[in-house]
Amino acid sequence: MTAHVMCLTSSGGIPIFARKKGEGDMMTFSKMASLNGVHMFLKSQNMELLNTNMPDTTVVWKEYEECITLIAIASGTTKRVLNQFLDAVFSAMILVVGIDDIKNPRNVERLKRDLRICNPIIDRLLECLDVGDRISTKTDLVDLTESIMCPENHLLQACLEAYVECLDSMYGCILIHGSLSVATESWWCLDPVERKLLTIAATTEDSCTARDLPVFLPNKSPNVAFRLVSVTLVNHIEVLSLCGPTPELSEVERLAIQCWRSSIDILRAAEQSYTKNFPFNISLDSGILGFLLVNYRIGKFVLSRNPQNTKNRVTGTHRLDILRTFYHQAVETFLLSEDIEECQTDSTETPKRLNQQENGQKFEGAKETYWCSEYHKCHAVKEGDQVFCVLYSATVPTHTMRLITHKTLKTLLADKQLCW
Amino acid sequence: MSLSTESSLFVGNSILLTINMSNAISMNWLNSTEGESLLHHFYNRSTNKRRFYGILERPPLPSSIEEVTYKIFIIGRSGVGKTSVVSRLAGNVGYSGYFETNGIKKTTIYWPVKIWDKVVLFKLHFWDTSENSIKKYNHILPVSFVILHQACKDKVDAVCTVFSFDDASSFNDVPQLMNSMSAIAEKPGNIVIGTKYRAWSSLAVTDTQVNEFEEKWKVKIIRIDTHKSVTRPEIFDCSYQLNWICETLWDRDQEFISKQVVQV
Structure with missing residues (x-):
């Protein structure tokens, strides 16, 4: 079970980088050349090679800006996810070097070297792919922001607004163990992939006290760089912001201390919600093993396991992987199929694709779907902008699943303090 | 085999002979009863991890313990392992792969030290950056370049030059790198x-080269193996290195104070 991604120049087929996840060797040069060759040959025949399916493996090709070809090979995942993944990889390249250097590189060797700093980001994107290897420590989705529902969120929101104002910025968010707790309105207006990449860029390395790195925003600002400044307030909680040339890092720290000093207890309390990812006062039905709540319009999700069921034989991370598989295989196919078509017809306007289908005439996809297997059952329901997927133990009768799902969703959404 | 054993013993002796340090800091203090009693503020035995503190926090030590803050700027050739040195000193063990550092990274390490008869809490700010990203800032953010470059070197207490024992040329670069930083107004201390x-x-x-260097520049070379796997709590395996860094900083301050006194 392996996933590979490689990047070549479209004109000359010069390899720029190749990364992989899972066991097996790196892609050999000759294999890379053949894969690129097929794509190039068809291009000369005025055909675009999109993808090919092998019994358990999919290959996807994609050319960007007529200068870069990305190729992904992975098993166990869908073409939709691989396409999203390649888009995210290209965005990661823009994030670190900007679009100009990619379109008109002064020389390829230099571009290669400059792109080395996006290796840790690409590795994290590879972790988002569902290749069924069960070694990943975190279950993540390529185009959605991982969030955490803390009861303290509404308090943190107010502090965050004040903080970004001090920095003369509009973009800011708080990460608790790498999951987003609250963000400013402008942060939510960023493209989902931009949000994902900024979060990854700020958390790729071991814990550090403060960071200051130049970033290009793939959609919003591919030519002009911003500074992504992150400060660790208390252990495991960071506050991120996008700044212009000023204030400098020491000044940011000083302002952070000033703005957050009085909220240290709130921050520590919020950190306690981690691993459960939703408030302690909400208890789940004993049949629920875990859930995945997605707001597909905004592009964020919460993934959680039910702490009452920790003694269950299936390990926690594995369980959450099932939900991800269910989401990609069933939910995206049946419940969100309409959005996928939209996205494929006008790929230029991907960020706005979801807002466009306001006319109620079309088929909007199914409302519910479920899976039953020997050990588990999965049930998903779509309500408004939310898709709620729940993992049940096999003992829960199939017809009661929808009852519990609806009830739980209602409880979660009723709590306004969570700022969901 | 036996040869290298001898030479490293020799190194041990030569340090005492050639480098005139005040020996104010008790190197094995962390293993003493008093050291052990404070250890839990810095190391979590149940998770076997160093405690990390955000900017709003600090180790909850008695207020009688004095805290001193230092800023250390890390330099060295690309790829020698500047980031992994800081990461190891901060308590992370194990190899996480080589990734080039992007932008500026600041890591704060709290370290308790026994100086003569008094416990002092050192708050060490390590500033880590790569020459490449400074250049890049220059290229993409011209206005802030000057500010940023100054931000890194502003009020620096010590410059820490990193080289790799695997790469002789990175070692040969050290004097030049040290000299390039000597123009800073604060006359930062040197750590290698x-x-x-x-x-x-x-x-x-080789050890001979290290000895010659120490003799010539009157700077002690601190050895670190960041990939070494440890059986005892990792904090004991880098206490020697951290104590040496604190000692260098402390001696620089003492020298500064004594000069002030003479001037008066």
């Missing part, structure tokens, strides 16, 4: 760290 050090094996940088 050699990474990828493995005892009992032949290295590109």
Whole structure:
């Protein structure tokens, strides 16, 4: 079970980088050349090679800006996810070097070297792919922001607004163990992939006290760089912001201390919600093993396991992987199929694709779907902008699943303090 | 094998002979009863991890313990392991792969030290950056470049030059790198760290070279092996290195104070 991604120049087929996840060797040069060759040959025949399916493996090709070809090979995942993944990889390249250097590189060797700093980001994107290897420590989705529902969120929101104002910025968010707790309105207006990449860029390395790195925003600002400044307030909680040339890092720290000093207890309390990812006062039905709540319009999700069921034989991370598989295989196919078509017809306007289908005439996809297997059952329901997927133990009768799902969703959404 | 054993013993002796340090800091204090009693503020035995503190926090030590803050700027050739040195000193063990550092990274390490008869809490700010990203800032954010570059070197207490024992040329660069920083107004102290050090094996940088260097520049070279796996709590395996860094900073301050007194 392996996933590979490689990047070549479209004109000359010069390899720029190749990364992989899972066991097996790196892609050999000759294999890379053949894969690129097929794509190039068809291009000369005025055909675009999109993808090919092998019994358990999919290959996807994609050319960007007529200068870069990305190729992904992975098993166990869908073409939709691989396409999203390649888009995210290209965005990661823009994030670190900007679009100009990619379109008109002064020389390829230099571009290669400059792109080395996006290796840790690409590795994290590879972790988002569902290749069924069960070694990943975190279950993540390529185009959605991982969030955490803390009861303290509404308090943190107010502090965050004040903080970004001090920095003369509009973009800011708080990460608790790498999951987003609250963000400013402008942060939510960023493209989902931009949000994902900024979060990854700020958390790729071991814990550090403060960071200051130049970033290009793939959609919003591919030519002009911003500074992504992150400060660790208390252990495991960071506050991120996008700044212009000023204030400098020491000044940011000083302002952070000033703005957050009085909220240290709130921050520590919020950190306690981690691993459960939703408030302690909400208890789940004993049949629920875990859930995945997605707001597909905004592009964020919460993934959680039910702490009452920790003694269950299936390990926690594995369980959450099932939900991800269910989401990609069933939910995206049946419940969100309409959005996928939209996205494929006008790929230029991907960020706005979801807002466009306001006319109620079309088929909007199914409302519910479920899976039953020997050990588990999965049930998903779509309500408004939310898709709620729940993992049940096999003992829960199939017809009661929808009852519990609806009830739980209602409880979660009723709590306004969570700022969901 | 036996040869290298002898030479490293020799190194041990030569340090005492050639480098005139005040020896104010008790190197094994962490193993003492008093050291052990404070250890839990810095190391979590149940998770076997160093405690990390955000900017709003600090180790909850008695208020009688004095806190001193220092800023240390890390320099060294690209790829020698500047980031992994800081990461190891901060308590992270194990190899996480080589990734180039992007932008500026600041890591704060709290370290308790026994100086003469008094416990002092050192708050060490390590500033880590790569020459490449400074250049890049220059290229993409011209206005802030000057500010940023100054931000890194502003009020620096010590410059920490990192080289790799695997790479002789990175070692040969050290004097030049040290000189390039001597123009800073504050006259920062010099710390030299050699990474990828493995005892009992032949290295590109030999012990003789290290001795000559120490003799010539009157700077002690601190050896670190960041990939070494440890059985005892990791904090004991880098206490020697951290104590040496604190000692250098402390001696610089003492020298400064004594000069002030003379002037008066």
